[in-house]
Amino acid sequence: MAEKSYDLIVIGSGPGGYVAAIRAAQLDMKVAVVEKAELGGVCLNWGCIPTKALLKSAQVFEYIKHASDYGISVKDAEVDFGGMVKRSRNTAGKMSKGIQFLFRKNKIDTLVGHGKIAGKGKVEVKGEDGKSQTYSAKHIILATGGHARELPSIPIDGEKIIEYRKAMVMDEQPKKMVVVGSGAIGCEFAYFYNTIGTEVTIVEYLPNIIPLEDEEVSKQLEKIYKKKGIKIMTNSEVTSVDTKGKSCKVKVKSKDGKESTIECDVVLSAVGVATNLKNVGVETVGLKLNDRKTHVEVDDFYRTNVEGVYAIGDIVKGPALAHVASAEGITCVEAIAGMNPEPLDYNNLPGCTYCWPEVASVGYTEKAAKEAGYDIRVGKFPFSASGKASAAGANEGFVKVIFDKKYGEWLGAHMIGANVTEMIAEVVAARKLETTGHEIIKSVHPHPTMSEAVMEAAAAAYEEVIHL
Incomplete structure (x- = not known):
C-alpha cells in the first residue's frame, strides 16, 4: 500500500490534539489524528465531562435533600448509583461522537491505533491486530496526555x-x-x-x-x-x-x-498526573526532555529540538488542564501556518475545581504576589452579602481580588462559591486587556447576579465598597 502523506499528523485526540487538528484543517492543512481509544481523550471520556455529569447528579440530590429550604416538600428521595454512572457515561459518549462529527466536517482523517514517531516526518500506527502502517507528514504534534500518577506506597490494583x-x-x-x-x-x-x-x-x-x-x-x-x-x-x-x-x-x-x-x-x-511519553518515539528521534525526564522541552510555540516535531498539553511544562492544552494546540498550529501568534501567558490561565461550592482562580495568590515584590491592595466580598446568592440559597464563599498598589494592575482573583467557574472568565479577559481596579469598579454589573461580587470586591480593595 502506498504511504499516505499529510501536512500535519497529531498523535492523541484529547483537548489539545483534536483542537489543534481542527484549527489546522481550518487553515487548509491536510490533517490526520492518531487515536487508539475514544476520540476526545481522557477529558471527554474519563475526565472533565463525565465527572461534571456525576457532580451534577450529586448537586441535584443535595438540592432535593434541602428542598424544604425552598418551600418544597419531597419525600423518600434515594440515590440510584447505577443510574448516575449510566448518565455520566452517556454524556461522555455523546461528546465523543461530537468530535467524530467535527472531524468529518473538517475533513480530518482518524488513524486508529497506537501512534509513535518513527523517524523524520514519519508516524507509525499500530492497530489492535498488531499490524503497523507508516504515514508521512511535514509536521507532527505529540499530544499524548497523561495518566494517574501512582505512589509506591499506594499501588493501584483497580479494585480496592x-x-x-x-x-x-x-x-x-x-x-x-x-x-x-x-x-x-x-x-x-x-x-x-x-x-x-x-x-x-x-x-x-x-x-x-x-x-x-x-x-x-x-x-x-x-x-x-x-x-x-x-x-x-x-x-x-x-x-x-x-x-x-x-x-x-x-x-x-x-x-x-x-x-x-x-x-x-x-x-x-x-495524587496528580504522570505524562504519557513511553513508546511514542521520544528516543527514536532524540527529543529533548527536562532534567527529570517527565516532560518534553519546547519553545514558546511548542517546537521541540527536532525540526517538524511539536509537543503540547500534559507532556510539556505548565498546568495539566484541558483548556491549557487547547490553547497550546491553537498557538502551535497558527505558528506552523506562519500567523505569528502571541505566546501563551501562563500567569493568566484560570484553574477550576467543580466541587460544591466551586473554586476558581487566576493569577497570583496573595502570598505569591507579596513574594514577587508587589505592594498590593486586597479586596474581598462575601456571598453572604449578595442578594442573588441569598435568593439562590448559595451564600457560602467569597470573591477575593488582588491589585498592584502602584499601577492598579489586576494581579489575581480567587473565588469560592456557586457558579464561580463561570465567573472567573471575566477576570481572565480583564487581565488580558490590562484592566485596572478602577475600571472594574466603574463597569456596571447587572443586579442581582453573583458576578456583582467581582465589582464589589474590587471596590473593597479601594475602600469604595457599597454593600459591606
Missing part, C-alpha cells in the same frame, strides 16, 4: 485501590472511602461520594487542601467540607494500604509522627 477512571464506573457505591490527595480530582470525588452518602476521609500531605489555591480559599473549603461530614487529615501521608482482608486498612502518618489506621472499602489515589 483505584484511580479516577474506576471511581467513575464502580459497580457499587462504597460505604467508606479514603481519598489520597486533595487537588481538583480528589476534592471533586470527595464531594460527589460524600453527598450521595459515602463516608469520606481526605488525606493530604501538604498543610491545606486544594494546596495550589489561595490559602483563604483552601481554609474556607476545608471548613465547608468538615461541615458536610468529610474528615480531613492535612500534613499527613499514607504510608501503606493493607488490602488482604475484606476491607482496606490505611496507615496514615502525620508530620508530627503520630500514626493511625483507617478502615474503608476503597482507596482513591488522586
Whole structure:
C-alpha cells in the first residue's frame, strides 16, 4: 500500500490534539489524528465531562435533600448509583461522537491505533491486530496526555485501590472511602461520594487542601467540607494500604509522627498526573526532555529540538488542564501556518475545581504576589452579602481580588462559591486587556447576579465598597 502523506499528523485526540487538528484543517492543512481509544481523550471520556455529569447528579440530590429550604416538600428521595454512572457515561459518549462529527466536517482523517514517531516526518500506527502502517507528514504534534500518577506506597490494583477512571464506573457505591490527595480530582470525588452518602476521609500531605489555591480559599473549603461530614487529615501521608482482608486498612502518618489506621472499602489515589511519553518515539528521534525526564522541552510555540516535531498539553511544562492544552494546540498550529501568534501567558490561565461550592482562580495568590515584590491592595466580598446568592440559597464563599498598589494592575482573583467557574472568565479577559481596579469598579454589573461580587470586591480593595 502506498504511504499516505499529510501536512500535519497529531498523535492523541484529547483537548489539545483534536483542537489543534481542527484549527489546522481550518487553515487548509491536510490533517490526520492518531487515536487508539475514544476520540476526545481522557477529558471527554474519563475526565472533565463525565465527572461534571456525576457532580451534577450529586448537586441535584443535595438540592432535593434541602428542598424544604425552598418551600418544597419531597419525600423518600434515594440515590440510584447505577443510574448516575449510566448518565455520566452517556454524556461522555455523546461528546465523543461530537468530535467524530467535527472531524468529518473538517475533513480530518482518524488513524486508529497506537501512534509513535518513527523517524523524520514519519508516524507509525499500530492497530489492535498488531499490524503497523507508516504515514508521512511535514509536521507532527505529540499530544499524548497523561495518566494517574501512582505512589509506591499506594499501588493501584483497580479494585480496592483505584484511580479516577474506576471511581467513575464502580459497580457499587462504597460505604467508606479514603481519598489520597486533595487537588481538583480528589476534592471533586470527595464531594460527589460524600453527598450521595459515602463516608469520606481526605488525606493530604501538604498543610491545606486544594494546596495550589489561595490559602483563604483552601481554609474556607476545608471548613465547608468538615461541615458536610468529610474528615480531613492535612500534613499527613499514607504510608501503606493493607488490602488482604475484606476491607482496606490505611496507615496514615502525620508530620508530627503520630500514626493511625483507617478502615474503608476503597482507596482513591488522586495524587496528580504522570505524562504519557513511553513508546511514542521520544528516543527514536532524540527529543529533548527536562532534567527529570517527565516532560518534553519546547519553545514558546511548542517546537521541540527536532525540526517538524511539536509537543503540547500534559507532556510539556505548565498546568495539566484541558483548556491549557487547547490553547497550546491553537498557538502551535497558527505558528506552523506562519500567523505569528502571541505566546501563551501562563500567569493568566484560570484553574477550576467543580466541587460544591466551586473554586476558581487566576493569577497570583496573595502570598505569591507579596513574594514577587508587589505592594498590593486586597479586596474581598462575601456571598453572604449578595442578594442573588441569598435568593439562590448559595451564600457560602467569597470573591477575593488582588491589585498592584502602584499601577492598579489586576494581579489575581480567587473565588469560592456557586457558579464561580463561570465567573472567573471575566477576570481572565480583564487581565488580558490590562484592566485596572478602577475600571472594574466603574463597569456596571447587572443586579442581582453573583458576578456583582467581582465589582464589589474590587471596590473593597479601594475602600469604595457599597454593600459591606
